[in-house]
Amino acid sequence: MSAEPADQLLIALAQLNPIVGDIAGNADKARAARKLAAEQGADLILFTELFIAGYPPEDLVLKPAFQAACRTAIEELAAETADGGPAMLIGLPWVDKGKLHNAVALLEEGRVATLRYKVDLPNYGPFDEKRVFVPGPMPGPIPFRGVRIGVPICEDIWSQDVIECLTETGSELLLIPNGSPYRRTVYDERMNVAVARVVESGLPLAYLNQAGGQDELVFDGGSFVLNADRSLAIQLPNFQERVRITRWERWADGWRCEEGARAPLITEDEADYAACVTGLRDYVEKNRFPGVVLGLSGGVDSALVAAMAVDALGADRVHCVMLPYRYTSGESLADAAAVAQALGVRYDIVPIAEGVEALEHVLAPVFGNRGPDVTEENLQSRVRGTLLMSISNKFGSMVVTTGNKSEMSTGYATLYGDMNGGYNPLKDLYKTQVFRLCHLRNRWKPADALGPDGMVIPANVITKPPTAELRENQKDQDSLPPYDVLDAILERLVERELPVADIVAEGFEPVLVARVERMLNIAEYKRRQAAPGVKVTTRNFGRDRRYPITNRFRETV
Known part of the structure; x- marks a missing residue:
């Protein structure tokens, strides 16, 4: 490593609990988080997947009025970034040429500066995003203050393709907004996937996850930052809201996040x-x-x-x-x-x-x-x-x-x-x-x-x-x-x-x-006909396991 970093970025991670459909409330929550990040000198604040809509919005996201309200809220938030405070990377549904995308927008200098769309739409277990969204094209990095930031969205890191494309097109670090629900086995699975992407790309990453409950799903937070050497730099607690500042420095061999608090996770x-x-x-x-x-x-x-x-x-x-x-x-x-x-x-x-x-x-x-x-x-x-x-x-x-x-x-x-x-x-x-x-x-x-x-x-x-x-x-x-x-x-x-x-x-x-x-x-x-309830296993009734009521198939012993 060289003796001194070439550049620095302060990136705030907003591990928050949005409410599906509460566009105004979610926007206000984003404003409050941005204000807190600004007080700590942040250059950029990252929010979770589809934050402005709440996740998962299910078929609500197909309503034209809902899509329009989300866009209006984002444009209003974008206008507020003309104040010189932190830019925002925030998730929202976005219609482009008649196609609805699961998107992330960079809000900077009073405008929606750029957008990236989720490529790999999950369609298993509790997810049915192919029902409502159209996959985006393979993304390139987002330029931000001289830094090329890759922004894969949630499922985009669960296979190699999107990260490989971001790496080949010059990404220097990865910021990953997620709406990843809790299940007992999820921590090892997430970390294994994140480490694999770091090893393949040689890039550090910040994994930001939503917190809070939405009907049967619970989002456990547990956001973290991995450096390119696979070391854990930051760990946020699970099942709690947090806005955490992370300090990044560019060295001769790439970007590195300064080590900070590593909260212990509760498990099992x-x-x-x-x-x-x-x-x-x-x-x-x-x-x-x-x-x-x-x-x-x-x-x-x-x-x-x-x-x-x-x-x-x-x-x-x-x-x-x-x-x-x-x-x-x-x-x-x-x-x-x-x-x-x-x-x-x-x-x-x-x-x-x-x-x-x-x-x-x-x-x-x-x-x-x-x-x-x-x-x-x-x-x-x-x-x-x-x-x-x-x-x-x-x-x-x-x-x-x-x-x-x-x-x-x-x-x-x-x-x-x-x-x-x-x-x-x-x-x-x-x-x-x-x-x-x-x-x-x-x-x-x-x-x-x-x-x-x-x-x-x-x-x-x-x-x-x-x-x-x-x-x-x-x-x-x-x-x-x-x-x-x-x-x-x-x-x-x-x-x-x-x-x-x-x-x-x-x-x-x-x-x-x-x-x-x-x-x-x-x-x-x-x-x-049963009440909804919390999902904690890999296959709960309702979101995951869906069997016909009229069903004469029986296995023989």
Whole structure:
């Protein structure tokens, strides 16, 4: 290296949480971030993919009025850069010659100085960008104050082609705006891809990712900077908003980012818990609910959801309701009360016997002499669901539902009963992970959690056998295999799409595997009517795994 750098750039990374469709609000958020960056002497501020629209905008982006509003907002922001402050690299939808592109605009000296379009449009898992956007041409670098900056957009770095083109056309460093949603395996995958592109190109890069929740997706931030020698220069925290200044210097052998703060990332179960809290918080806040209400049964699922809700919103915005019937044990009543007390939430007890018995009386002439069966069990669940929805209607709070992925997979849930609700933070967590996260929350919580420290889920809630308490002495494992076995089979069927024969070859009972596969298939109609919920695995229901309801295909063992 030479003794002194030839040039310097101060580049601000804006790891922020935009709201889909809130063009004015997103523009104001960009203004505030630019002001903060200007106070720290930044030359340029980078925003995330489609920032001005919010990501992902889905079919909203096809509306001409929405496209026009985004363009107007960008032109207004561009005019403000005539003040001599930082230039802006910001994502937006842009129509060029009648074609809609996922674009990044450089706003500089009072104008939209240049644009680049995303080339590689993802069309898998939660992404369907080919549905709404047209791919752009292979890009060259953007000239900025004597520096040639490559700006590949998100998926453009997941293959070699775009980076190879940017390198061959003279790019000196790479600034990458992303809208990359969380899943448990994502950190190693992102870093491996980024390191591969650095090695191939010989260029340093800044990877900027969105933060916050959008419907089922949670964007975890975790932005970072790699130098050309693959060293980690900067690491932003995950699940938090940040505007971070990075200092870049041009040396004889190229650009290098000065080393700065490297925040530790939370991973694995901690990251899954933080994702669930973030998704619930932003769903409630962005849709302007005053708070949430949920049924607190004394079981492990509702206890974990209550803890997540308090961590997301604060105890004063969480209303827990125990809805007992003749099968509700004294143990469950005591456990629910203990959870509510530990979390400091409003807690009401609303017995459901009168409602259930009234419905049974009304239905008696129709049912005739048929004996009780699962119908009467479902009546209990549906009365509970109706009461919770009535509380929601009266006070405006959103009902949070509490079914886990094991239940959603097998159909072990009641339509219009315990499935009632606006959002489900446990939807992509198997039951075995629910238990792990309860233990986790009793010893740890996210840095921005609003709930109390320490044990908030009593030990008995976690250790007692799970039960829906819809009949005398009922246990979940009367109807389902043990959860450790069930979840292992489901993970192979759902996440990995393994053939039934391969699962049996791993040592699982053939009859059991066939039974679980059948339950998974026939429950599709229920899942289509389930509340949205946070994605944490590689294949969640809804965004990733989409199966037909009418489906006679069955594998043979």
